[in-house]
Amino acid sequence: MNDSRSGFGSLHMPRSRGAVSGLLLIILGIWGALVPFVGHYFHFAYTPGPTWAWSTARGLLEVFPGAVTAVGGFLLLVSGNRATAMFGGWLATIAGAWFVVGRVLAPTLRIEDIGAPTAATDAKRALLEIGYFSGLGALIVFISGAVLARLSVRTARVAQSASQAELAPAADNVAIEYNVRAGAEDLAKLLAVARDQGSGIRDQEPDV
Secondary structure (H helix, E strand, O other): OHHHHHHHHHHEOOHHHHHHHHHHHHHHHHHHHHHHHHHHHHOOOEEOOOOOOOOHHHHHHHHHHHHHHHHHHHHHHHOOEHHHHHHHHHHHHHHHHHHHHHHHHOOOOOOOOOOEEOOOOHHHHHHHHHHHOHHHHHHHHHHHHHHHHHHHHHHHHHHHHHHHHHHHHHHHHHHHHHHHHHHHHHHHHHHHHHHHHHHHHHHHOOOO
């Protein structure tokens, strides 16, 4: 019974602990998955590919990691279990890393090119790259990595506290046993002294 309770306690956490990070990851995931379809409305897009047009490149390089990030954020948002929250954090971390390296690995994996940024200046091209891929992925990895680090530290602390709580009764039993043995030894010594003193008194009694 104690083991099951301590195990449950080490995994339980307040639902609010990952709420902010989870909400941020959901927003970033939705952005990453939807921006290729709506970016043309505000001239923030890649070509070719009209608004709301599906392509394999969009699905694998943008929609898929965006959806995985949102799922990871949702698990962080609603979970009251450390293991589930850490799983959500890992999902988001992997998805964020894919945002960063997906375009580089696309030719190797035979994924079609996502297109060219619709930008007239180098600054806007850089902004598109950051907003669609590298910057978005780095921010997701940063948030989810911070969540994983915090959860890992707290889990280690809780496990250490549970271990100390389990060892406390054993330490108390050892102390009690030691005190009982010490008391018995002291009592034996007192009885021996009393017996010796009684023998000495009888030896000194005069003969009648």
